[in-house]
Amino acid sequence: LGAGLLGVMLVHQFWTAxxxxxxSWLARYVFDRRYRCYPRATWxxxxxxxxWPAAWRSGVGSAMSFGLIQIxxxxxxxxxxLASVNSYLLGLRLxxxxxxxxxxxxxxxxxxxxxxxxxxxxxTVVALAKRGMxxxxxxxxxxAAILAMSGALLLDTIGSAVPFxxxxxxxxxxxxxxIERYGAMHLQLYSTTNxxxxxxxxxxxxxxxxxxxxxxxxxxxxxxxxxxxxAAYAAFFSWFGAVRAHRAFALxxxxxxxxxxxxxxxxxxxxxxxxxxxxxxx
Numbered sequence: 001l002g003a004g005l006l007g008v009m010l011v012h013q014f015w016t017a018x019x020x021x022x023x024s025w026l027a028r029y030v031f032d033r034r035y036r037c038y039p040r041a042t043w044x045x046x047x048x049x050x051x052w053p054a055a056w057r058s059g060v061g062s063a064m065s066f067g068l069i070q071i072x073x074x075x076x077x078x079x080x081x082l083a084s085v086n087s088y089l090l091g092l093r094l095x096x097x098x099x100x101x102x103x104x105x106x107x108x109x110x111x112x113x114x115x116x117x118x119x120x121x122x123x124t125v126v127a128l129a130k131r132g133m134x135x136x137x138x139x140x141x142x143x144a145a146i147l148a149m150s151g152a153l154l155l156d157t158i159g160s161a162v163p164f165x166x167x168x169x170x171x172x173x174x175x176x177x178x179i180e181r182y183g184a185m186h187l188q189l190y191s192t193t194n195x196x197x198x199x200x201x202x203x204x205x206x207x208x209x210x211x212x213x214x215x216x217x218x219x220x221x222x223x224x225x226x227x228x229x230x231a232a233y234a235a236f237f238s239w240f241g242a243v244r245a246h247r248a249f250a251l252x253x254x255x256x257x258x259x260x261x262x263x264x265x266x267x268x269x270x271x272x273x274x275x276x277x278x279x280x281x282x
Contacts, residue, residue, distance in 0.1 A: 054196040061198030064206030065180075069096075072213065072225045079221070083163060088222035091165035094151075095173045098143050099181065105135035106185050110192070117192040126249050129189050130260055137264035140181060144174040145271030149278060168281040169223050171272050176230035178268065179238045182261065187241030190248055201240045208232040 003010070027035050073089050109132040116125045147154075148171060152164040165173070187201055209232035216224030246253055 054194070057196045057199040061202035064199075064202040068206050068209055069229065072229075076222055076225060081221070084222050086162040087165045088169070088225070090162050091170055091173050094147065095144070095170075095177050098140055098147075098174075099177050101143070102136050102140035102181065105139055106132035107188070108132075110188060113189065113192045122249060125189075125192065126251065129185075129249075130256065133185050133260040134264075136181065136185060137178075137261050140178060141264040141268045141271075144178075145267060148174070148271050148275040152279065166223070166282050167275050167279045169226055171275065172223065172226040172230055174268070176226060176233055179230065179233040182257075183233065183238040183241045186245040190241060190245040193248055197240075197244070201237055204240075205232050205237040208235055 001007075069092065073092055076088050077085050079085050106129070109128055113125050113129060116122075116128065147164075148167070151170065155162065155164050164170070183201070187198065191198070209228050212228030212231045213225055216227050218224070220227065242257075245251060246256070
């Protein structure tokens, strides 16, 4: 309290550092202190050769997706419309926080999916992935819908000086990330085959995103950035991973997707309609 932005960052980093020490302690003392018996790690060229081809592809994919979206905030921050800048950055941070929260139900299953795939139990892989995807969609849509209808009220209640994004901006941002989640989860499922194509998926999507931004930003500003994300994810990323996952695991289309995303999508559409009815598009 009263320490400003520097104080906020110091508090954040303090708990990050404390968490690191806690994790180190756990690693050393759980499982009857087995970790202490392991020999000190040395360079292993065989392990490096096996890991690096997948690692650099994933790294490029992250830079061309999450990295580009962060850059969009920096780019829009050069605008003289401070209210629009603050609103966009707030909306971007909120939707990314919801996205990260919603990843847990599916991403926590990835080790099990990889193990089951290696064992040849593809039927269980599909069943486990279906359950994880369904919970992930609900985990994204529910908070996104709540904020669509009450986000402005919540900020007013706490006396925030930063306005909640317009209904149009918020719904477009949420739609873009929802489509991204669809493509990403299918791509993660496909990655259990150990064929990594993240660099292609995110590389092409990143190029498309920049092109759409160039086209839409001059006329629509922050909303144009959100539209660019939505267009890029819909034009390539969404189906690129989904097609591969459906082929690799013989997933029935569209039945599989309706069983996982149908209910959450219906709720999201109803929330969109309710938010527009309550607040309009501005």
